Amino acid sequence: MTRMRKKEIERRLSETVEGRVAADEPISRHTTLGVGGPADIMVFPRSEAELRGVLRLVAENTVPLLALGGGSDLIVRDGGFRGVVLALARNLSGSKIVGDRTIEAMAGETFASLLRLSREASLAGLEFLVTIPGTVGGGVVTNVGAFGGSFAETLESIHLIDGRGRETAIEKRDLRASYRKIEIPAGAVVSRARFALEPAARSEVEEKVARFREHRLRTQPLTEASAGCIFKNPSPWEYAGRLIDQAGLKGLSIGGASVSSVHANYFVNDGKATAADVLALIDEVQRRVEESSGIRLEPEVRIVGDA
Ligand SMILES: Cc1cc2nc3c(=O)[nH]c(=O)nc-3n(C[C@H](O)[C@H](O)[C@H](O)COP(=O)(O)OP(=O)(O)OC[C@H]3O[C@@H](n4cnc5c(N)ncnc54)[C@H](O)[C@@H]3O)c2cc1C
Structure with missing residues (x-):
């Protein structure tokens, strides 16, 4: 991006989101490995409406886009990213119980917060997330899994927004999932997801979490x-x-x-x-x-x- 174009995109992004818009932000600050050069522009949307606005603006201006969750499955090269990085972790966040056994979580919700809610509600199925440092959006795209479980089994549906601002939901039966991958359409970003979980005794959920945590602390x-x-x-x-x-x-x-x-x-x-x-x-x-x-x-x- 030329300097002028970058300034212009930065200005228009600032009008689109209430959250931060940062030029030349080191991506190393946002990846768990702690490497990665600067993003031309990093934007921190806080709502789906803001996310929609950012995606439209970026698509209309044909600016390359990188969705960034917890940055825990990414190596960003030292030259950084020429385009807009969408920082979702802890910004587009939050989760809630809907119905008896379903949790809806925003893309930037961390696994730690999602797991905390499922434990408090005595819902089983997400225990494998313990100590994994990612977010719901990144977890969907990477089909995060451990101890024989994965998002592909627990997801009920995912919600996407594309560059035209269109929203679509994909139900579990239509998800194309494989080992460490769930396919989403090019140019779309996961904005939230629903998980269908199993009611269980709180002690059972806690016992599993403790067992998985102990194993991971010992071996990783x-x-x-x-x-x-x-x-x-x-x-x-x-x-x-x-x-x-x-x-x-x-x-x-x-x-x-x-x-x-x-x-x-x-x-x-x-x-x-x-x-x-x-x-x-x-x-x-x-x-x-x-x-x-x-x-x-x-x-x-x-x-x-x-x-
Ligand atoms: C200590 C440690 C332990 C780990 N253990 C495991 C493990 O046991 N099992 C496992 O599967 N993984 C594990 N991982 C890897 C990683 O945590 C997972 O792959 C996790 O799901 C990545 O989530 P994230 O939010 O950090 O994604 P990121 O690294 O931010 O992004 C991953 C990919 O998803 C895309 N993306 C992110 N958010 C969105 C969105 N909202 N919409 C569209 N695309 C998006 C990114 O562009 C990128 O291509 C581990 C990592 C660490 C550091």
Whole structure:
């Protein structure tokens, strides 16, 4: 974007939302791995009406758009993003019980808040979210899952807004879901979702949450900056973490990025890593695992932005 065009889009976005509009905002502040260069413009809509306005403006001006939830499944390159980044986490947020066993949550609602509400209401089905640092919108797109559960099973419907400001709902039976992916139409953004949950004894829900939390704290580097699992498991019986471990790569580092010594499929940032360090580490691990096992690992994290 030229400087003048950027100023103009920034001005018009400020008229569209009450929330913040920031030029040259470092995306590293909004990703769990803590890397990522600046966004030309980052906008923080607080309602679906504001979101609709932003999407229309961006589409009319053919500006590239990146929807950003918790930034927990993203590596944004060091050059940042030339366009508008839609920061939804904790802005377009909130969740409520509708009916006996359904929760409706806005796209920017964190998993922690969603899980808290389901626990308080003694509704089972979302316990697997414990300690995962994402948001409802990102969780839909990535079909977040753990311990055999995933959003694809618990979702009742999702609500989308596109660049023309049109709203559509997709019901569970029409969702195209696969491992770590639910397809949404190009240019559309998830604005909210409904989850159909199972009434259960509060003690059962709490016991499951505690068990899952204990397992994750023991097996994953949850206190360090990471983007969760870097690579897809090559098959249901072949784990990327095990292949990396067997190749002797735990602790391998490039710049400020290293392969976690707790879980080999997590890369951690010592506070000084750049996206280039992380991407170089991905290449190196891919190369050495292929050398030792013949298997080419594919990234599970999404890599976006300019080098
Ligand atoms: C410590 C740690 C543990 C993790 N454990 C797990 C795990 O057990 N299981 C698992 O599945 N994942 C795990 N993850 C990965 C990650 O948390 C999930 O993929 C999560 O669902 C991503 O949500 P997010 O809001 O952070 O998405 P983001 O990273 O912000 O975005 C992910 C993708 O979704 C798009 N997107 C975001 N919001 C919207 C929206 N509203 N509309 C349209 N597109 C949108 C983005 O453009 C991007 O393509 C872990 C990550 C970390 C850091």
